[in-house]
């Protein structure tokens with residue numbers, strides 16, 4: 001199938017990025033959101049994204065303006081879905097909201113339309129039935145700052161048609177992503193299945209006073225050749241997010257080490273305004289964090 005018309009449902013942080021990237025690569029895109037206020041906000045986000053493409057990718061004014069003009073907006077699902085080859089869902093990470101959305105979408109979209117979810121933590125099999133077309137439904141998961149972090153994890157559920165899966169792999173490549181296929185459902189996809197245990201282990205070493213931030217990062221960097229250690233990565237993720245994850249795990253499991261991690265992140269970092277790279281300070285100071293210094297690995 002040759003996709004031409006892409007509808008992105010949800011014009012928030014990720015939806016607006018997916019919409020702009022798809023338009024930048026030549027697709028005609030409709031951003032669907034719940035009401036005109038929300039589509040207005042999406043349009044503002046898309047307006048701002050143009051500067052990122054110029055600065056980070058050296059795109060020309062003309063290129064970004066052409067991309068912006070390929071995007072239209074709708075708060076009417078019937079209109080937004082009526083001609084879509086593909087609907088990319090990037091609405092809130094709430095089971096009831098997504099289930100309700102897929103039920104409505106499934107009843108108004110034409111039979112040809114493929115649906116993909118950008119959900120980070122929910123599995124496509126949770127919504128396959130609600131879509132009414134499980135064979136044409138799967139996950140297509142992007143990373144924040146899609147124009148720079150261009151991974152696309154493509155994950156089927158047991159009922160996804162193999163040809164549809166292949167078409168989404170090709171679509172992901174066509175919008176400049178590195179396509180990363182997953183043949184089975186896996187919570188956290190590939191990236192978080194690798195990253196979360198690493199980040200957890202690093203924080204446990206720290207709060208159990210086995211070693212310090214710089215030594216732990218240095219160990220990882222020297223031993224694996226990686227440009228960043230786990231605490232440098234946590235600074236990019238943001239300390240608030242790291243806190244929320246450990247806090248939730250402490251509540252869910254009762255594991256005292258997760259509670260200790262959450263307590264340390266709150267008292268030593270969040271309460272002191274050290275929220276990560278975006279705010280200039282987290283585990284390291286920015287710009288020019290010490291782990292980027294030439295003598296750091298000595």
Ligand SMILES: NC(=O)c1ccc[n+]([C@@H]2O[C@H](COP(=O)([O-])OP(=O)(O)OC[C@H]3O[C@@H](n4cnc5c(N)ncnc54)[C@H](O)[C@@H]3O)[C@@H](O)[C@H]2O)c1
Pocket residue numbers: 009010011012013014015032033034038089090091092093097101118119120121141142143144
């Ligand atoms: N933020 C990230 O870093 C990130 C990364 C990868 C994947 N995701 C996933 O992308 C999805 C969206 O996340 P986000 O961070 O962009 O959220 P967000 O809160 O920034 O945006 C959600 C958008 O959905 C709209 N919305 C709410 N209900 C809707 C409905 N019923 N129909 C249509 N639109 C509706 C909201 O108005 C809002 O514009 C989630 O599933 C999340 O797991 C997020």
